[in-house]
Amino acid sequence: MTTVEVGAAPWVAPVPELPVRPQAPTDRIESDAARSSALAAGAAARRITPALERRRREQRRYRRRLVATDTAVIVIVTASASLLHLLAAGAPALAADPWVIFRLPFTAAVAWTAMLWAFQTRSPRVIGAGSTEYKLVAHATGLAFGFLAIAFIVLQWDGLRDQLILALPVGLLILLITRRGWRRWLIAQRRGGNHVSRAIVVGRRAAIEHVISTLERDNQRAYQVVGAALDDAPAGSAVAVPAGTYPVVATPATVAEAAREMGADTIIVASQLEDAEYTRHLSWQLEGTAADLVLCSRLTDVAGPRISFRQVEGLPLVQVRIPSFEGARHAYKRALDLLVAVVALVPIALVTPVIALLVMLDSPGGVFFRQRRVGLNGQEFDMLKFRTMRASAEQELPALLAQNEGAGPLFKLRSDPRVTRVGAVLRRLSLDELPQFWNVLRGDMSVVGPRPPLPSEVGGYDGAVFRRLYIKPGITGLWQVSGRSDLSWEQSVRLDLHYVENWSLMTDLMIIWRTARVMIRPQGAY
Template sequence: MTVIRPRPLVDIPRRSRRPYVEPEPGTNSSPRAPQLHSSEHAWARSYRARLRVTDTIIIFASIAAAFVARFGIDGVATQVAGFPVAYFTISVIIGSSWVVALYAYHTRDPRVVGMGLSEYKRVANASALTFGILAIAFLVAKVDIARGYFVLALPLGATALLGSRWIWRQWLLKQRAYDHYLSRALVVGGRDDVEYVVKQIQQKSGAAYNVVGAALEDPGAGKLVVGDRDVPIVANLDTITQAASNLHVDSVIVAGQPQGGGTFIRNLGWALEGTATDLVLASRLTDVAGPRIHFRPVEGLPLIHVEIPQFEGGKHVLKRALDLVVSGMALLVLLPFMVAVGIAIRLDTKGDALFRQERVGRNGSTFRMLKFRSMVQDAESGLAALQARNQGAGVLFKMKDDPRVTRVGRFIRKFSIDELPQLWNVFVGDMSLVGPRPPLRREVDGYETHVHRRLYIKPGLTGMWQVNGRSDLSWDESVRLDLYYVENWSLTGDIVILWRTFHVLVHPTGAY
């Protein structure tokens, strides 16, 4: 979505959410919405203030910890242009610069707070830039600063800042589950476009909008049914500003390309001038991540540049390096545990501890994927008799109570322990730590044309499918998640998925 005039999201308490009042005849001439009351800014100011206080405490606490660890309580002085300067003064300069950098990088901007990756990136970039600039400045000014103190403060403070933002985000998401800390939104456009936008907002916990009404080109019925929610139709395209005023709307979201095109959007923006309401444009660019979208205005013409996915290059080299390091270390650390699992499998039923199966990898190549055996030895021969009881999605075969699964197998499947041998597949290059689910040949043979795009990168030990419901997902949703990852993956995103995977292992969902 493109926000034309961003402003802080606001939380309107439930008791103050007034019902829609039909405008009087002849009031379609874009009346002004009321100015935003100061009380409606309260949550935004309060939340930013909390972040500001937390950030400041963490920064100076981390610098103090680095100071004490390096110099002790008594402290020490350094030389600046031949004059002694206490390290306490240097610490204050570093801390103050860090605080200013977080402000300059808009890390508490309403458009990013609570949004996850974007917020974390800004905090990390601001922290790295602070220490980079200070390092250069100290070098030029010939400040004799202790490297141990300087190096310790950055990772300690940056880690604590990111952890703090993550904790605040969890709190914010819980509040939004109760319709708190949300921006009241009116979605405008054609029926299909409005339904699509409302559906996407409902599915995204970080969307930060509470859709309180819709304005359609052809209003028709009095409500719009989207999923399990009824959205009231409160206006047509001529009465949007009156409806926004009556509903105390914070954002008007234009879905798709409504009648009137650019002229309509321009006039709507003019009608909302001087009010407390944002104008937001929702594009139908589906499954395109934000970093691939860039704006290039040409003489007043806003052009949206969408980067084409690249499946070769330096980014993939870095991905392979991450795979090697993490899988190698994991194999060394987990080897005793994996040996114990193998012994338990052999004691439970006859047969090998490892199960080897041909899977399809990148560009259609095949490899032998390793798993701990969770079924009886002759499980493959009994598959045909169970096809009629298939509970899987699309070309996948899944059964919640598969009779071929052993006692130990049921346990290791629940916590995904059976997948651990695939660390070897990652280490030798057949798979990646993160990627689409590795498919069987019979599954690939049943793919529709566009689904073959899943094979453009290596399959993963974990991925979007595993952290978003696994076997509980429909086939179409599984494909959409995999294709989204293929076209939008990043190293930062991979790390986030790996982190979410640990949460899924502790609280298994859709694992059978």
């Protein structure tokens, strides 16, 4: 969805004088009265409503909290890095340059804070907007220290190394953690009805139903739909979706007035209306009433990073970047895979003897289970897992096919009799998948990607489902942090295709973080 900010006009443009015929004093009085009435109505329309002022007040309060937290983190981290530098250098360094204890952290803190402000990391448009907020914080931090590195090299200031080695990674990590904490607080507040945009959805019935259903599934809870605006709906009608029923409160022509009366601060245009000038005139009518006019895009499963806007002679064009499955971005992804795999295999090597002993004591058979899976471009490979079933599990499968509870071509049983006691625990905690980091190191898999399918599953693919094989399968992915085995086949395919076409390094990092949470509180793992 595209958001257009609607600002409150601080003044009312005067009505231009038009040539009129001479008229009687009574006509002049009536004309002056009508003009005054029109000006008063226009001024009233542009006056900020209590609902809009409430929303802006909440945004200012939340922004001040972010400013306070960011500033505290930056000051503490930069001061700590400078203090450690002085402790390592000793008293002679402080005696030679007593201002170094203030100059280094002050300069770093000012540059860092300025970059966070310049990148608009606290703008309402990025708050709760997926990975955008985290990405902006990371970019601002990197650019700030890039400028500092250049300045310190030119000025030959001592202590740069400590700021880059300590302040940059530690400070960025803490900033992201605190932003995550504030976001969770914000979502909790939204569930209670605070910090939420009261929205009216405008358009045709089918489009309105689709938009409302999508918003109700959104975990961010950014919008609270209070009504719909239909052109041909009779009085007292409603729009029904699985989540509930929403009243029709206006027509597209009267939605601005309805927003003013109901205290709605956002209008969502769900479908393109016949009147080409409708959106423009609606934005004028909403001045002083709503903060956002949101245009719902018909582009399904296209993420924000692939969408850009440009103007050609006043014509707004929406550009959608075609997915690419090679190049520098994929080289960066491979570098991230290698880094994560190398780091992860160290603790995995330490716990493997313990898990291996438990597996062997629980049931006879090998420690590892090898299974043919299909990877990038249809290439098959042997995927490694800790064994969680009896050694005869493959031979017992045909007798259980009639009890299949899996979605589509997948075979799943909530209470599979072949799973051992230790295997059930490993599956619930996703520990059985730890050996797959060896597959990542070999290049067969990625840390994040679509679910690795069996050859028998790929044989049943048709149409767009083959696009799942355009990138390497992953140990984790959107499917794992969104319900795993509880997902339907269609939901699993949709999540995988969405990831294949819209992935980014920041998205991968967020999925890795969410996977760690899912391992602690497993859902759909059996």
